[in-house]
Amino acid sequence: MKTQKLVCLFLGCSLLFLAPVVYGEVVKGDIGLGLNYPGVGVRYFLSDKISLELKSQSENNIILGGFRGYWYFRPIKTILPFAGVEVDYASFKGNNSEGTGITGEVFAGIEHFFVKSFSVQLDFGPAIVSLTDKGSSESVNDLEYVVNFGINYYFGKK
Amino acid sequence: MKFEKVFLVFTICIFTCSVLTAAGLRFGMTGAIKQKVVELDKKVVDKNKEKIVAPTTPGDGTGRDGLGAGPVPVVLGTAGNYVILSKSGISTIPTSAITGNIGVSPIAAIGITGFSEAMDVSNQFSIATQVTGRIYAADYAVPTPANLTTAVSNMETAYTNAAGRAADFTEIGAGNIGGMTLPAGTYKWGTSLLIPTDVTLSGGPNDVWIFQISGDLTIAAAKNVILSGGALPKNIFWQAFGAVSLDTTAHFEGVILSQTAITLNTGATINGRLLSQTAVTLDSNTVVQPAP
Numbered sequence: 001m002k003t004q005k006l007v008c009l010f011l012g013c014s015l016l017f018l019a020p021v022v023y024g025e026v027v028k029g030d031i032g033l034g035l036n037y038p039g040v041g042v043r044y045f046l047s048d049k050i051s052l053e054l055k056s057q058s059e060n061n062i063i064l065g066g067f068r069g070y071w072y073f074r075p076i077k078t079i080l081p082f083a084g085v086e087v088d089y090a091s092f093k094g095n096n097s098e099g100t101g102i103t104g105e106v107f108a109g110i111e112h113f114f115v116k117s118f119s120v121q122l123d124f125g126p127a128i129v130s131l132t133d134k135g136s137s138e139s140v141n142d143l144e145y146v147v148n149f150g151i152n153y154y155f156g157k158k
Numbered sequence: 159m160k161f162e163k164v165f166l167v168f169t170i171c172i173f174t175c176s177v178l179t180a181a182g183l184r185f186g187m188t189g190a191i192k193q194k195v196v197e198l199d200k201k202v203v204d205k206n207k208e209k210i211v212a213p214t215t216p217g218d219g220t221g222r223d224g225l226g227a228g229p230v231p232v233v234l235g236t237a238g239n240y241v242i243l244s245k246s247g248i249s250t251i252p253t254s255a256i257t258g259n260i261g262v263s264p265i266a267a268i269g270i271t272g273f274s275e276a277m278d279v280s281n282q283f284s285i286a287t288q289v290t291g292r293i294y295a296a297d298y299a300v301p302t303p304a305n306l307t308t309a310v311s312n313m314e315t316a317y318t319n320a321a322g323r324a325a326d327f328t329e330i331g332a333g334n335i336g337g338m339t340l341p342a343g344t345y346k347w348g349t350s351l352l353i354p355t356d357v358t359l360s361g362g363p364n365d366v367w368i369f370q371i372s373g374d375l376t377i378a379a380a381k382n383v384i385l386s387g388g389a390l391p392k393n394i395f396w397q398a399f400g401a402v403s404l405d406t407t408a409h410f411e412g413v414i415l416s417q418t419a420i421t422l423n424t425g426a427t428i429n430g431r432l433l434s435q436t437a438v439t440l441d442s443n444t445v446v447q448p449a450p
Contacts (some may be wrong), residue, residue, distance in 0.1 A: 135332030
């Protein structure tokens with residue numbers, strides 16, 4: 001299973017560099033609103049290559065909030081390859097545990113524009129998840145591989 | 159053409175996500191956290207098990223008749239003549255199946271609803287198809303009112319007695335005993351008690367359990383209190399200061415002594431007694447009194 005994960009990760013990263021080069025769509029000052037499973041995010045471009053996203057997700061008694069930093073590579077037609085890091089704070093309630101935790105992820109992916117204001121993105125990467133049960137002080141700290149899918153709308157683009 | 163392109167890209171994205179998740183990747187950060195919460199749940203249960211199996215000195219007494227472990231049983235007095243006893247009413251949404259006598263006092267028979275009971279010629283009790291036993295109310299003919307007054311008084315004494323026992327274990331699981339196996343003893347929580355997954359009471363037929371709960375007592379839907387090793391429901395006492403709720407199709411074992419209401423949701427079952435100082439609410443339940 002671990003080998004499968006690594007193969008998938010390698011193939012995904014390879015896709016970023018195999019597509020033909022043409023054009024990108026975001027510039028400094030752009031603001032985007034994203035729907036990502038299962039949550040929302042707001043993104044601001046600090047420069048043509050760097051953006052910062054404030055995100056929140058909620059699922060099955062898990063509430064998560066955090067930041068994503070994106071670094072965009074050379075545009076490939078209407079596709080923007082990117083890599084970045086994510087840091088989140090989460091609260092959770094399981095069947096027998098309840099508490100808080102933090103997560104950190106390094107990811108790589110692509111964002112594809114249908115039109116100038118609308119795109120979809122797909123990324124994945126390894127994430128460290130650290131959770132602590134407040135009742136027993138038991139904790140888990142482990143690596144998971146995460147895939148993210150989102151839809152973005154950019155304001156002010158025509 | 160544009161629509162076809164959008165559709166194609168979405169399809170590719172969904173397909174890619176599916177393949178990656180099938181390969182073991184988690185969909186979204188919450189997916190990763192969800193997986194870790196499952197692992198943490200297991201660690202918490204395992205830790206609680208370690209805590210419970212630690213040697214202990216059970217409280218006063220050695221179980222029933224000095225033959226078992228844990229505290230001496232709570233004396234129910236004549237409250238033990240009833241499988242359900244309530245001060246302010248018993249209601250049911252048919253069809254429930256109750257084995258044993260039920261009674262209400264000081265409220266009159268008007269506090270019994272949903273049973274379609276028929277008065278006996280003696281006017282001392284009534285009967286109903288949902289009750290394999292007798293129905294008593296404070297306004298029935300003598301000696302029923304006096305008997306009920308005594309039974310309710312005994313119920314209140316039993317509640318106070320159970321609440322006052324010295325505890326062997328305190329705050330086990332921080333108010334969550336799901337997944338645990340508990341030996342005989344007196345358990346105390348300063349909070350509510352939740353049973354979100356099956357809990358097992360392990361011990362012999364003379365072992366006694368007393369659970370002292372400062373808040374509410376709740377067992378989740380379709381979860382069970384399981385007895386193992388010959389443990390008997392007559393030796394298990396749940397003293398709750400707050401409301402008691404048995405969620406849909408849950409199964410419970412033992413005598414419930416509640417300061418307030420006891421509610422059994424649809425299809426919940428119990429081998430034991432429901433002794434409430436306010437109301438008991440049933441909804442198509444099975445309530446069976448413990449064997450003597």
